[in-house]
Amino acid sequence: MAVAIAAARVWRQSRILGQQEQQFSSLDDKPQFPGASAEFIDKLEFIQPNVISGIPIYRVMDRQGQIINPSEDPHLPKEKVLKFYKSMTLLNTMDRILYESQRQGRISFYMTNYGEEGTHVGSAAALDNTDLVFGQYREAGVLMYRDYPLELFMAQCYGNVSDLGKGRQMPVHYGCKERHFVTISSPLATQIPQAVGAAYAAKRANANRVVICYFGEGAASEGDAHAGFNFAATLECPIIFFCRNNGYAISTPTSEQYRGDGIAARGPGYGILSIRVDGNDVFAVYNATKEARRRAVAENQPFLIEAMTYSPSPVLPPDPQSREPTLTWGHFPLCRIGHHSTSDDSSAYRSVDEVNYWDKQDHPISRLRHYLLSQGWWDEEQEKAWRKQSRKKVMEAFEQAERKPKPNPNLLFSDVYQEMPSQLRKQQESLARHLQTYGEHYPLEHFDK
């Protein structure tokens, strides 16, 4: 009996509720979900990701260095364009010499920037000198453009007594406080959320500064990249995310790195304004970065630039045997020309033909040279003289760097904290005592006393 009464009470309550529910069953109501602003649809349809005709690639010059659309010509003055050219070629010369020096065992490791000089210089030129740079490891051209001396590049690679990094890191881990270039670290993509934090602080300080953050298309797979993009958008940070897509992460081609339309297509997913540019076109890189900078600072929002550079897809020239998808942009195969680093021999995963093909076909330096020649701002004489001069500068710096001693081994112990903890000081003293007895077994003669 009690059960029946309870049941009746439940039934009566449900009728009351049912009447109240009728208020919600109108046909033309709008969705009010807090999680998305969208209309209803009554047809089941999955959105198709578009990778066949993906986000188009912005360019200003054709392969012969001719301006395609005059309204996109940045009309840069001669001095500036010559600085572009000299920065890129000096970097290239330094790369060749330091690469060789590693092969000869003079430095332990090196990473070249072959084919990506345009991305570094075009973007660096579009920034203010005080804009903060967070790089990954293949952005030496940014420092070169900011007039970082050859002596200091070499000092870091040799870990000698002039290295501002005090000999602590492997070669190419440059940093320069004066030039607002944050010291490189090896873990990939860790710089991305850091750059966002720095941009937030710049916004709060009303510094009128943008932060630029470079990374490769492989590093963009890391969780830190996702974190950085999302934070930049939600916290409205004045930051430029600059992705260098050279088609390879060591041996891993982009077909194994992602299935979407590259990195640029991810931007809109985060609410970020995005563009894809031809990384071999220094003016395209310049224009995109310049506009992104202007708006990032004015509007306090992030921008994503994906710069496509050289990276031979595994099917170039097309391999009829291969069943892999031909991921080319038009017939514009893109690739990293050099090996990933001196620890890498890319002939293991790319054919020599591919590399030569691209080296001869298209290169940011040769494209810019064509432009300079057509403007009458450069000629063969100047080219020859500059090649000689730049090589000489690099060789001099190189020889000097080789001759200098390494820093004092006491520098092994400092800067762990701002102040040296007492326990660490004891360890430092114990090494000193050890060297007194066993010093002959250590390369002390190469180190500063």
Next chain:
Amino acid sequence: MAAVGSAASWLFRLRAAGAEGHWRRLCGAGLARGFLHPAATGKDAAQRRQVAHFTFQPDPEPREYGQTQKMNLFQSITSALDNSLAKDPTAVIFGEDVAFGGVFRCTVGLRDKYGKDRVFNTPLCEQGIVGFGIGIAVTGATAIAEIQFADYIFPAFDQIVNEAAKYRYRSGDLFNCGSLTIRSPWGCVGHGALYHSQSPEAFFAHCPGIKVVIPRSPFQAKGLLLSCIEDKNPCIFFEPKILYRAAVEQVPVEPYNIPLSQAEVIQEGRDVTLVAWGTQVHVIREVASMAKEKLGVSCEIIDLRTIIPWDVDTVCKSVIKTGRLLISHEAPLTGGFASEISSTIQEECFLNLEAPISRVCGYDTPFPHIFEPFYIPDKWKCYDALRKMINY
């Protein structure tokens, strides 16, 4: 019977659909108790939740820092954060849910007082929170990041260990993130189980370049947190969550600093040195009383306070005097920070030791839920270990 059964299941569905208002009304009608809590009445109610395994012992009111106010632990944290944001215009606080005041109320009122650009929520992403915080600190601004539970700090491990800790060293002191402080609730709470009870200090102890600090009380917390925030090195500040409400004492309203890397001898003694940090300090205080009462043993109690860099000298000095050392922490025994202390002390004080160094710690298991009372290194286990040491 069937009608009742189906009505009951209908009630479950209604609740699941989130019809809050309806649910409350039904509860009020007394239905909920009948259908959904069948065992609520009668003698089965014996499965009550345990009382705490410690009694918080407030320290005497501090006199040297001006006016004090009664505060619990979360209020003392809020006070420290308030002082920081008032003094340092670059300081910002961020993390999950900090804007409304935080899941433990540590940031209540701060957003209203200092603005939404200074106290703000981030997306749910610990690696992002710490990375973002590092970036702020690199520009020289003060970054105070919150990780909602220490159990969730691991996605940020790479940013902490590979980046924050090494920033100054690897750049040759060109760059640093010294103005970064990470705060996080820590330690057992009675019912937290695997993912709301962890004490991960040992993972970070192995990482030169950061400081790890754990307070035992509101007064200690405010002074130590202020020191962390002002310290020129990245710091992790673990807050014993079980003390957020349970620990109440007089805390100065104005800012003050308690030095880092200095252990505190909170009670002098002759026979045994007891070392702990955080909540466990209160456990060993009680053990010291038990030892005095039952064994006539005089204990010297040390609150380590900073895990790294730790105050080796204070612990050595004490062990040289007493000859016996017992270290206790909730974190699992193997690789726990007691191993580091034990190893160093036996190196430095070998000939002074009257007994092997004793470690009373959590077992080498994940932190269990229902078995918590058996898992934790409670006063009985510490007392028993102490007794064995005395009789060695």
